[in-house]
Amino acid sequence: MLRGYAVPDVRAVEDRVRAGLGDGELMQRAARGLAHVVAERARARRARHVVVLAGPGDNGGDALWAAALLAREGLLDDGPARDGLMVVGVAHGLHEAGQDAAERAGVQVHLVDPDADLAAEVARTVSSADLVVDGLLGIGGRPGLRGAMAQVVAAVRETAYVVAVDLPSGADPAGEAQLGTAVHADETVTFGVAKPVHLLPATADAVGRLTVVDIGLALHVSPVVERLQPDDVATLWPVPGRQDHKYSRGVVGVVAGSDRYPGAAVLCSTAALESGAGMVRYVGPQHATDLVLAACPEVVPGPGRVQAAVVGPGIDPQGCDHEDCEDHQVERVREALGEDVPLVVDAGAVQLLATWLDSGHRRPAPTLLTPHAGELAGLLTAMEDGEVTREQVEAAPLEHARRAAALTSCTVLLKGATTLVVDPDPEVPVRAQADAPPWLATAGAGDVLAGLAGVLLAAGLEARDAGSLAALVHGLAAHRANPGGPLRALAVAHSIPSTVAALLTG
Numbered sequence: 001m002l003r004g005y006a007v008p009d010v011r012a013v014e015d016r017v018r019a020g021l022g023d024g025e026l027m028q029r030a031a032r033g034l035a036h037v038v039a040e041r042a043r044a045r046r047a048r049h050v051v052v053l054a055g056p057g058d059n060g061g062d063a064l065w066a067a068a069l070l071a072r073e074g075l076l077d078d079g080p081a082r083d084g085l086m087v088v089g090v091a092h093g094l095h096e097a098g099q100d101a102a103e104r105a106g107v108q109v110h111l112v113d114p115d116a117d118l119a120a121e122v123a124r125t126v127s128s129a130d131l132v133v134d135g136l137l138g139i140g141g142r143p144g145l146r147g148a149m150a151q152v153v154a155a156v157r158e159t160a161y162v163v164a165v166d167l168p169s170g171a172d173p174a175g176e177a178q179l180g181t182a183v184h185a186d187e188t189v190t191f192g193v194a195k196p197v198h199l200l201p202a203t204a205d206a207v208g209r210l211t212v213v214d215i216g217l218a219l220h221v222s223p224v225v226e227r228l229q230p231d232d233v234a235t236l237w238p239v240p241g242r243q244d245h246k247y248s249r250g251v252v253g254v255v256a257g258s259d260r261y262p263g264a265a266v267l268c269s270t271a272a273l274e275s276g277a278g279m280v281r282y283v284g285p286q287h288a289t290d291l292v293l294a295a296c297p298e299v300v301p302g303p304g305r306v307q308a309a310v311v312g313p314g315i316d317p318q319g320c321d322h323e324d325c326e327d328h329q330v331e332r333v334r335e336a337l338g339e340d341v342p343l344v345v346d347a348g349a350v351q352l353l354a355t356w357l358d359s360g361h362r363r364p365a366p367t368l369l370t371p372h373a374g375e376l377a378g379l380l381t382a383m384e385d386g387e388v389t390r391e392q393v394e395a396a397p398l399e400h401a402r403r404a405a406a407l408t409s410c411t412v413l414l415k416g417a418t419t420l421v422v423d424p425d426p427e428v429p430v431r432a433q434a435d436a437p438p439w440l441a442t443a444g445a446g447d448v449l450a451g452l453a454g455v456l457l458a459a460g461l462e463a464r465d466a467g468s469l470a471a472l473v474h475g476l477a478a479h480r481a482n483p484g485g486p487l488r489a490l491a492v493a494h495s496i497p498s499t500v501a502a503l504l505t506g
């Protein structure tokens with residue numbers, strides 16, 4: 001599991017560790033780790049020109065010391081020549097010891113006035129680099145870049161490999177403010193532990209590959225963000241024992257599909273079966289039932305006892321609009337909401353839950369809501385004063401997911417490029433999963449995710465684990481279904497068994 005700690009907690013532990021070490025030792029460790037990553041990437045990419053950008057604080061200090069080490073220890077000698085390495089400092093003054101060390105090692109340091117326009121010659125130097133080290137701002141940075149900092153970043157060539165020091169400069173270290181002008185890194189080398197900026201949706205896209213360098217920090221506080229990794233699957237996935245039978249493994253109810261959207265019933269039920277449900281009971285209109293049974297003969301039609309249920313995929317919360325309609329899915333969802341059974345509440349059921357809660361009801365059992373941004377906006381509009389739009393949710397996903405979790409007392413899984421899983425207790429770390437290829441943005445993918453999560457709830461996982469594990473496996477199954485190419489939701493469902501097997505058997 002990757003854990004992201006709040007910046008004040010990181011600073012506190014850094015201060016403590018630094019006090020017990022020699023002067024500058026912690027920065028030396030950071031710089032050494034950074035220099036080795038840079039040397040490795042420069043070698044692999046046959047970089048000829050490496051430009052190190054340094055800002056006014058200790059982030060610049062790390063970058064300057066790394067430049068000194070690269071030059072002094074000849075780490076770039078089988079790649080770019082020593083004179084292919086250069087520092088551009090954007091500040092009124094740089095980290096003194098770092099600048100001194102870089103210059104003593106023979107590295108040229110160009111100092112740029114942060115408030116003046118960037119000289120054309122400096123812009124040319126920066127744009128000639130095929131590897132750029134971004135040490136402008138770290139955890140002391142305020143979001144956004146202005147003046148010469150913005151200009152120097154704009155001068156970086158599109159094809160250059162950008163290694164950010166600690167975090168991409170200009171990104172909010174807390175990972176909450178939307179990205180404005182900021183570095184978009186190919187790789188970020190951070191020190192000791194990850195921070196929220198690396199994991200949360202507002203900023204994670206600017207981070208690229210994340211490399212954590214050990215500098216001897218041990219944090220004994222709770223992280224604020226967590227990300228499950230593939231090797232967590234073996235710990236969390238419910239693996240049956242020899243004494244297990246279909247009921248002990250967990251029966252999943254599926255209330256999904258309608259006369260209008262029968263396919264959702266097939267996708268959700270298929271995903272539940274492929275994820276290893278002990279049994280799937282499907283409840284829905286006749287046509288959808290026929291399709292489900294044709295695709296999945298293992299499914300048992302009709303109501304019955306279940307350990308968890310998925311409600312909502314393919315169900316219109318307004319119900320059916322023709323008179324002799326036999327589609328009673330909306331009533332079935334409402335019934336399920338009142339039962340003491342763990343639920344995945346997806347798609348149309350999110351809106352139904354909002355009105356049901358608003359009329360004074362409370363869910364007695366664990367509940368995982370799985371909205372996309374538009375559905376979350378609908379839920380908040382129904383439960384708060386004033387309209388909330390999809391755009392507002394997309395601009396501040398964590399804030400809105402937190403609000404929804406607090407209002408509903410349910411766990412909220414907000415789907416997106418980075419999927420968030422937020423517990424109603426604000427002290428519980430948020431899970432942030434970014435495992436899915438963009439190809440997974442396709443109709444029916446949500447129905448598959450809901451089926452997968454339902455199986456995990458039925459096996460007894462708590463809602464936050466079920467949601468984040470489902471998001472992880474869903475993303476990995478998508479990669480496996482067709483690496484690097486188009487996907488359909490059913491193919492993702494069918495690749496769940498081999499994905500899980502590969503993760504469980506290493």
Ligand SMILES: NC(=O)C1=CN([C@@H]2O[C@H](COP(=O)(O)OP(=O)(O)OC[C@H]3O[C@@H](n4cnc5c(N)ncnc54)[C@H](OP(=O)(O)O)[C@@H]3O)[C@@H](O)[C@H]2O)[C@@H](O)CC1
Binds near residue numbers: 055057062139149165
């Ligand atoms: N702590 C440790 O033990 C270790 C820390 N380490 C390293 O230190 C880094 C943190 O260093 P840091 O605290 O000096 O902050 P950093 O981000 O370099 O810059 C602050 C300066 O930038 C300025 N400034 C801010 N925003 C701005 C903006 N938008 N545009 C322009 N300027 C802006 C700000 O100005 P001010 O706020 O004073 O006006 C101030 O002058 C950390 O990320 C890691 O890399 C490692 O060595 C491991 C050990």
Ligand SMILES: [K+]
Binds near residue numbers: 134135138
């Ligand atoms: K940086």
